[in-house]
Amino acid sequence: MSTNQKKCQNCDQFYDQDFKFCPHCGQKANDELTIGVLFYNTISNYFSFDARFLKSFLPLVFKPGHLAMEFIKGKRLLYLHPAQMYLFISVIFFFVISFSTRELVSQANKFNEQVVSAQSEEELIKENSKVVLDSVQLEKVFKPLKENQEKLGLKDEDFQIADSIIKNANNERNMVKSEWGFDKKRIDSMIASGSGKESIYKEMGMSDNAGFLERRLFANLLNLIEGSGAGGMVQAFFDSIPIAMFFLLPLFAFILKIFYFNKGTYAHHLVFSFYFFSFLFTVFAILFALNRFVFPIPDGIDWLVALSTYFYFLFALMKFYGQHWFLTWIKSGVITFIFTIFIIPTSFALLLAFSFLFY
Template structure:
C-alpha cells in the first residue's frame, strides 16, 4: 500500500469514526517519563496524569472531599454514630465500608468542628457566666434586700417618733443601703476586663457571706474569709492588682525536686517551674481568654497522642478478644467521634436554652431536658458499644467498662494538665 493510500485510509477512518480521530488529537504523554498515556496513570512510572496546577477553589474542594468525605456517606454515618452503639464499628469490621465515612476521616471532621466551636462556647460562657449562671440570683437577692431596706427607711422617716433608738436605726439603714447599693453597682459591672471579673467574683462571695451573717452569723473561718475579701475589694476599687500566688513545690523552702533526678536536672526543673509560676500568675490574674484559647489550641494535638494510648488500654482490657490493635483503634476513633458530636449538640442545646429562657420558656425547658438526656446517653452508649463489639456478658463488660472509665479519666486529667502547662508557657 502506497503512502497516498495510507493517508486516504486514515482520512476515511476519521470521517467514519470521529471519536477515534478526537482521541488521537487528545492523546497525551506522561510529563515525567514522556511515555504515551492510556489512562489516568502512567503505565511506565505510575505518575498521575491529573495536573496539580488547578484553580484554587478546585484544590480546596478536593482537599475537603479527601479529608471530610462530603458526600452521601456522611448522612449515612452521622445518624448511626449518635443513635446506634457499635453499628458503624461492626460494619467496618465486617467489611461493609463503602457506604460510610472511614473512621479516621470521621474523627478528623468531627474533632475539627468540635474544637473550633468549643472556643466559641467557652468564650460565650466566660462572658455570660456571671450575668446568667452565678450572678443573677445574687443580683436578684441584692435588689430585693435594697427594696426591703428602703421600705423600712421610709416607714421610720414617716414615723412621728424621734427617739434615739429610731435615729440609730435610720443611720444603720442608711449605711446598709449605701453598702448594698455599692454591691449592686459592682455586680452589674461590664464583665470584660480581668480586674472587673475579679471584683464581681469577690463582691458576689461577700454578698453571700453578708446574707449568711444576717441569718445565722459567721463562723470564725468565714469571718476571716470575709475580712480578707473586704481588703481585696478595697484594693481593686482603688486601682490595685490582686495577685494570686501559684505554688509548685514539694520542699519546705518552696523548691521542687525529685530523688530520681540529678542535681543539675532538679535545677533545670526549678527554673522551669519558676517561669511557669510567673506566667501562670500573670495569666490567671488578668483576662483568662487568651490562656483558654492557647489551651484549646493544644488539645487536638494531644488527643492524637491520647487516642492510640486509649486503644492500647482497650487492647489490654480485652486481650482475649483476639482483635488486632487497629480494630481497637477503630473503636477508639468511633467512641471519641461520638463523644465530641454529642458534647457539641449538648452545648448548642444549652446555648439555645439560655437564649429562649425569657421569650419561650417551654421550648427552653424542652431543650434543657434533651441536653440532659444527651449527657446521660454518653456512658450508656459507650457501655453498649463495648458490649456489642467485644461480645462479652453484661457483668464482665460493666467491670471492664468501669476500670477503663477510671483510667481514661486519669488520662484526660493528665492531658488537661499538659495542655494547661503548654498553654501557660505559650502566653
Template sequence: MSHGHERKEKNCLNCNARVFGRYCHVCGQENIEPKESAFGLITHFFNDITHFEGKFITSLRYILFRPGFLAKEYERGRRASYMNPVRMYVFTSAFFFIVFFSLFKVPDEDVAMSYNKLEERLKNSNANFNVNFVTGNITVDKVVVGNIKQMEKVNDRLIDSIANAAAKKDTASTAVADSTEESGSTLFNFGKRYTTVGQYDSVQQTLPAAERDGWLGTQLNRKVIYVNNKYSKSPGLAYARIFDVFLHKLPTILFISLPLFALILSLLYIRRRQYNYVNHAIFSIYYYIFCFLTLLIYFGTDKLSELTHWRIFSWLEIILFLSFYVYLYKAMRHYYLQGRAKTILKYMFLNFVFLFVIIFLFAGFFIFSALNI
C-alpha cells in the same frame, strides 16, 4: 465519572502506566483530556460535594443509631460505601471546635469604661474583679469591661505604670528575707517566694552545687516569679488567661487521649487475637465522632433551653449526657461480641482507667497553660 472526553492515547498522564479502559489500574486516575471547560469544572465540583455528602450522611446514620456497626464493617473490609473514619474524625472535630469556640467566645466590643478609669479601679485593692471562665467575660465592680484579650493589654499598661520597689532589691541577703514575706498578691504560693529572678539566682549561687535546683526546677521557679510579678495587681486576669490558654488546648488533649483510649481497649481485649491495635483505634475514632456529634446536639439543646425556658430541654440534656455511657456499652457489645457480664466488667474498668488518664492530661495541660500565660 466525569463528563470529560476520553483520551485516545492509552498511557496514564499521572503515572505513565498503560491504561486498559477509562481508568488507570495503577493509580486510579481517569484517562481524559487535561483541558477542562468551565462547565466541566462546575460539574466536577458538584459531583464531589454530593459524593462526600452521600457517604457522610450514610456514615452519620449508622454512627448515631447503630453503635459499633461501622467499626465492624471496617474490620470486615466493607469500606467503600462509608466515609473514611479518619477523614470523618477530622471533619467532625474541626466543625465541633469551630462551633464550640464560637459559642464560648465573647465578641470584641468597645470597653465599657476608658482604660484610665479601669487602671484606677485595678489599682484599688478593694475593686471587685470577677472573671467568667467559660465565656471569658470580665467585670470590675459588676461592670462589664471586656474580654480576656482586651484586659491583657490593660494589665500590661498597669504593670508598666506601677513602680515595684521590691524589684530593685537584688542581693542574696535581701532575697532570703523577701522569700519568706507574705505581703503582696501572688498566684502560686509554694516553696520560697522571691521578688525577682535576680534574687532567686543570687540565692542559688550561694548554695552548694548539690542543693541547687535542677534545670527543670530553675525554669519553673523563674516562670513563677515572672507570673507573680506580672499579675500581682490583677490575679483574676491571670486565672482568666490560664483558662483561655487551656480552653484552646482541648483539641490537642482529645487528640492525645484517643490513642490512649484505644490502648486501654487493646489491653482489655488482649486475648481476642482477631483484634489488633488498629481495630481498637477505629472503634475509638467512631466513638469520639459520636461524642462530637452528641455534644453539638447538646449545645443546641442548651441554647434552646435558655431561649424558651422549657423543662423538656433540660430533660433532653440529661438524656444526651447519659447517652455517652449507654452508647459505649452498646458499641462494645456489638463490636467485640462478648456476653453482658464480661462487657459490663470491661466497660467499668475502661471508664475507671480512662478517667485517670483524662485527669492526668487535664492536669498536665493546665500546668502547661499556667506556665505559658
C-alpha cells in the same frame, strides 16, 4: 497509538477518550474548573466530605460498633476511614464551641480585672484606716498615766511593756500582707515606676538561677497581677484540648486492649476508639449548637443525653467484641470509671498547668 485516545492533564498518560476517569490516576476526564468543583475538591480533599461520609454518619449514630466491625472485616472503602471521620467531626466540634470559648475568655479577663481592682481598693482602705502612733503621740498617751503612776500602782516596767506592744502593732500595720505570697504593694509600685521585669521577678521571689519553667511561672503570675492573664489562660486551655485528645484516644484504646487482650491487636481497639470518640464529638457538637444557636435545652435533657453515651458505649462493646451482655456491662462500667475518675481529671490538671505556663 489509537486516534481515539486523549492525554490525562494530571499524569500525562493516554487513555480512551470515552473514559470518564483516567485509569492511571483516577482524575475526572472532563474536570473543568468551576466554583462548585473548587469548593467540592477542597472539602473532599481535606475533610473527606464525600459519599462515604454520608454513608458512615447514620451507622455511626444509630448502630453502635457497626462501623468499627465492618472496618475490621475489610470494608475499608465503603465507609469513611475512622481517623478521617474523627478529624472531620472534631474540627466541627471545636468550631462550634469556639463561640462559647470567646465569651469565656472575655468573662475571664473582666473577672481578672475586677479581682485586681478589688484588691487594690481593699489595700487602699487598709492604708487609710491605719492608726500609726509616733513617739510624740505615745508621750501624750503615757503622760497622764505617768503623773498618776503611784495612785494607779504602775511600775516603769509596765510602761516599757506597753510601749513595746504598741510599736510592734504599728510595725504589723505597716506590713502589707499579700495573698500572693509577697509584698504586692511593692510590686504594684515597681510596675507603676516602670521597673524592669527581671527586678520585679526577683522581688516576687524568683531565684537567681531560675530555669525556663520557673521564669514562665513568675511571668504569668505577673500578668495575673496586672489583670491581663486570665483570658489568655482560658484561651490556652481550650486550644490545648484538641492536642490532649490525640493522647487520650490512644490511651483509651490501650485500656480496651487490657480488658480485651485476646480480642485482636491494638490497632483494632484504636479503630473502635476513633469511631466512639467521633460519636461523642457528634453528640456534644449537636448539643452545643442547639443551646447556642437555636434554643436553650433544659439541663435535665442535657444530662440525659450525656448519660445516653454510656449506653451507646455498652452496646458498641457488645457488638464489636461479641461478649455476653453481663460481662460487657461490668467491663464497660470499670472502663468508664477508670477513664472518668482517673484519666480525665489527671489530663484536666495537666492542661491547667500547661495553660498557665504557656499561655
